[in-house]
Amino acid sequence: MKCPYCNYPDSKVIDSRPSDEAIRRRRECVQCGGRFTTYERIEKTPLMVIKKDKTVESFDPEKLLNGMIRSCEKRPVKMATLEEIARNIEKSIRNEFKKEVTSTELGNRVMEALKDVDEVAYVRFASVYRQFKDVSSFMEEVNKFIDDRKGEK
Ligand SMILES: [Zn+2]
Incomplete structure (x- = not known):
């Protein structure tokens, strides 16, 4: 300036x-x-979320945060951590996708972030988000997660 x-x-x-x-x-x-x-x-371009049933809604940071809060209920996760995750996800999505993003992509990012924060919250979020059809596909996901963890150690 x-x-x-x-x-x-x-x-x-x-x-x-x-x-x-x-x-x-x-x-x-x-x-x-x-x-x-x-x-x-400040120029805020609207960010649209394309849902699985192909309907579109505008991105709502509060909704994103609330979903994470629900998954972290009674878990030792700080509110500030979740707010930071929500901010980072919104930022990265706006940078990469500009105007629209699928709800799947959005959910994957939340899962990725929660994985590093709290395992229980991750599993809870994944179970709601992925809407597993049955217990075995859910367990498959959990086991995959545990295997990933072992691989990292
Ligand atoms: Zn001067």
Whole structure:
């Protein structure tokens, strides 16, 4: 951000206030010390989720988080950890898929993330998410997970 006083190309942010549509930044020129304010508009493109039955709904970060919270019930998982996972998933999905993503892809990412956080939460999420038709296909998944774990050790 160029300084409006001396045109020096570098400034430091001394204060930053987010609002719904813009981030207001108070900046100080590192050369002349002049202070100025910039507004950065946040552009949020809608992200659509294509469900298994081919219907489409807009991506809802809260829904994503709630699904994880349910899986982590009575487990030693911090809320902040789940919020971070949700943020990271949204970020990576927006980066890679831009406008639309399948619910399968979304669910896979949650499973991947939960795997590293809590094994019980992972299995719970997987069982709800994958909607296993029977116990044996569910056990297959669990065993695969356990084998993966052994392979890592
Ligand atoms: Zn300056």
